[in-house]
Amino acid sequence: xxxxxxxxxxxxxxxxxxxxxxxxxxxxxxxxxxxxxxxxxxxxxxxxxxxxxxxxxxxxxxxxxxxxxxxxxxxxxxxxxxxxxxxxxxxxxxxxxxxxxxxxxxxxxxxxxxxxxxxxxxxxxxxxxxxxxxxxxxxxxxxxxxxxxxxxxxxxxxxxxxxxxxxxxxxxxxxxxxxxxxxxxxxxxxxxxxxxxxxxxxxxxxxxxxxxxxxxxxxxxxxxxxxxxxxxxxxxxxxxxxxxxxxxxxxxxxxxxxxxxxxxxxxxxxxxxxxxxxxxxxxxxxxxxxxxxxxxxxxxxxxxxxxxxxx
Amino acid sequence: xxxxxxxxxxxxxxxxxxxxxxxxxxxxxxxxxxxxxxxxxxxxxxxxxxxxxxxxxxxxxxxxxxxxxxxxxxxxxxxxxxxxxxxxxxxxxxxxxxxxxxxxxxxxxxxxxxxxxxxxxxxxxxxxxxxxxxxxxxxxxxxxxxxxxxxxxxxxxxxxxxxxxxxxxxxxxxxxxxxxxxxxxxxxxxxxxxxxxxxxxxxxxxxxxxxxxxxxxxxxxxxxxxxxxxxxxxxxxxxxxxxxxxxxxxxxxxxxxxxxxxxxxxxxxxxxxxxxxxxxxxxxxxxxxxxxxxxxxxxxxxxxxxxxx
Numbered sequence: 345x346x347x348x349x350x351x352x353x354x355x356x357x358x359x360x361x362x363x364x365x366x367x368x369x370x371x372x373x374x375x376x377x378x379x380x381x382x383x384x385x386x387x388x389x390x391x392x393x394x395x396x397x398x399x400x401x402x403x404x405x406x407x408x409x410x411x412x413x414x415x416x417x418x419x420x421x422x423x424x425x426x427x428x429x430x431x432x433x434x435x436x437x438x439x440x441x442x443x444x445x446x447x448x449x450x451x452x453x454x455x456x457x458x459x460x461x462x463x464x465x466x467x468x469x470x471x472x473x474x475x476x477x478x479x480x481x482x483x484x485x486x487x488x489x490x491x492x493x494x495x496x497x498x499x500x501x502x503x504x505x506x507x508x509x510x511x512x513x514x515x516x517x518x519x520x521x522x523x524x525x526x527x528x529x530x531x532x533x534x535x536x537x538x539x540x541x542x543x544x545x546x547x548x549x550x551x552x553x554x555x556x557x558x559x560x561x562x563x564x565x566x567x568x569x570x571x572x573x574x575x576x577x578x579x580x581x582x583x584x585x586x587x588x589x590x591x592x593x594x595x596x597x598x599x600x601x602x603x604x605x606x607x608x609x610x611x612x613x614x615x616x617x618x619x620x621x622x623x624x625x626x627x628x629x630x631x632x633x634x635x636x637x638x639x640x641x642x643x644x645x646x647x648x649x650x651x652x653x654x655x
Numbered sequence: 656x657x658x659x660x661x662x663x664x665x666x667x668x669x670x671x672x673x674x675x676x677x678x679x680x681x682x683x684x685x686x687x688x689x690x691x692x693x694x695x696x697x698x699x700x701x702x703x704x705x706x707x708x709x710x711x712x713x714x715x716x717x718x719x720x721x722x723x724x725x726x727x728x729x730x731x732x733x734x735x736x737x738x739x740x741x742x743x744x745x746x747x748x749x750x751x752x753x754x755x756x757x758x759x760x761x762x763x764x765x766x767x768x769x770x771x772x773x774x775x776x777x778x779x780x781x782x783x784x785x786x787x788x789x790x791x792x793x794x795x796x797x798x799x800x801x802x803x804x805x806x807x808x809x810x811x812x813x814x815x816x817x818x819x820x821x822x823x824x825x826x827x828x829x830x831x832x833x834x835x836x837x838x839x840x841x842x843x844x845x846x847x848x849x850x851x852x853x854x855x856x857x858x859x860x861x862x863x864x865x866x867x868x869x870x871x872x873x874x875x876x877x878x879x880x881x882x883x884x885x886x887x888x889x890x891x892x893x894x895x896x897x898x899x900x901x902x903x904x905x906x907x908x909x910x911x912x913x914x915x916x917x918x919x920x921x922x923x924x925x926x927x928x929x930x931x932x933x934x935x936x937x938x939x940x941x942x943x944x945x946x947x948x949x950x951x952x953x954x955x956x957x958x959x960x961x962x963x964x
Contacts, residue, residue, distance in 0.1 A: 472749070597779065
């Protein structure tokens with residue numbers, strides 16, 4: 345996939361193929377070149393009631409993406425879009441272990457408004473998939489927004505050449521390689537091992553196999569995934585943030601409001617800002633440093649002159 | 656001037672270190688018994704969740720078990736901390752009673768000390784505690800408790816689940832039986848000014864130093880001043896002194912360190928910009944360290960020495 349020449353990519357595009365066998369990496373540079381790279385939307389108030397939080401999450405998501413120039417910058421008519429939230433846990437949205445369903449639903453709605461033909465939402469969770477999809481509220485929200493949200497089929501994980509520094513190949517969910525747009529929607533939360541789960545860490549939900557082996561060199565393996573799955577867009581949910589006992593969480597006492605949604609085309613910059621939501625510096629997180637060293641993006645997110653919206 | 660200051664610093668370090676390496680009689684540091692074989696442990700766990708349980712819940716599928724090799728599949732990076740505490744077996748079962756859905760996780764940590772360490776790593780003094788097992792806390796939708804060598808985590812969803820969690824937790828506690836007290840060392844050390852529910856047992860790098868492992872850490876608060884009492888558990892007095900020597904070496908290199916005979920035989924006081932100020936002394940097979948000592952920390956140190964004799 346990574347070896348696919350750009351000429352082939354353009355030729356295939358010219359033929360009008362919607363579901364390209366190219367993978368999402370090729371779109372990254374096109375999107376990044378045409379507008380702001382980072383957008384941060386923040387709510388001045390912290391609504392307590394669920395309707396208020398829902399409205400806040402939707403507005404923040406719309407504003408963050410508008411700050412980049414709108415979803416039409418990333419999604420074209422006829423696109424098939426893979427949306428990847430964190431659905432890894434049997435947790436309710438308030439427990440902030442999984443992506444806020446209103447953020448996910450808003451992204452889906454914006455994709456369709458931009459002309460997407462089909463939006464797919466899925467993840468390879470740690471906890472039992474059926475329960476996690478339902479409990480997180482994401483399955484219901486995604487389906488209401490018109491997306492196809494399904495539990496991954498074990499038979500569709502295929503060994504795929506990644507050409508990574510430590511992962512020459514790994515088992516990847518094949519369908520995600522068949523779409524032509526990829527949007528990563530992580531939640532910002534504490535992680536016992538790597539300090540923070542953000543966008544790059546969320547990419548682990550696209551692969552299968554013995555993922556525990558990643559922990560032998562977590563920094564490099566995550567960055568190998570980030571180098572392969574270069575999202576067209578990252579939308580980071582920082583409305584509720586799990587500040588301790590992540591990634592599983594569960595205790596509402598560990599959840600704090602940050603009332604923020606970040607959108608960006610530079611996955612390193614998005615994660616670097618996300619680290620600050622957890623009281624960390626980007627330099628504190630090994631995989632962010634490694635991704636920066638490999639020039640996948642910048643830790644100095646301020647250098648991108650982020651668009652900021654205070655609502 | 657600088658030369659003499661540096662020489663003096665290293666001289667003090669050398670003298671302190673030399674004293675700590677003097678031969679001592681060894682004491683038993685035997686480890687706690689481990690769990691049984693995997694099958695036996697799994698069958699034992701099943702007896703805890705056997706029907707009847709309060710609310711007569713029905714199992715939503717067969718219970719699942721995880722061991723050290725595949726815990727990651729269940730809890731991703733959360734598994735690493737459990738493995739650090741020598742996790743043995745996890746029983747996971749989903750239950751349903753009326754509209755309430757429950758997830759039961761029982762972690763067999765192999766021994767009571769590691770179970771305490773894992774439980775304590777996930778709790779904070781500000782939580783809402785209740786009297787189940789050795790210690791328990793709850794919040795909306797969760798109830799976690801510690802008992803014997805088990806760390807039990809219950810999650811509930813839907814109407815009535817919180818009440819049911821507590822009832823089921825009490826039944827599980829009765830069935831588990833075994834030890835219902837904290838590790839003995841925590842019962843020995845001073846209670847006065849101790850921050851409730853602040854006790855920790857750290858297997859890896861207490862204060863960032865591998866040579867201090869394992870250690871108990873407890874917070875003490877007087878007015879606005881909060882100190883941490885760290886008790887590094889060595890296998891014998893000689894090793895405790897070696898650990899103190901390592902601490903001395905570290906502070907000599909990163910800040911300053913000097914003997915503090917008024918605090919006890921072989922005691923030191925030290926500081927650097929990272930840890931701040933510490934006082935420390937070896938007592939038997941323990942290295943006692945107070946981080947950010949309050950004005951009367953000498954009282955806490957001496958009382959701890961006395962209590963650990």
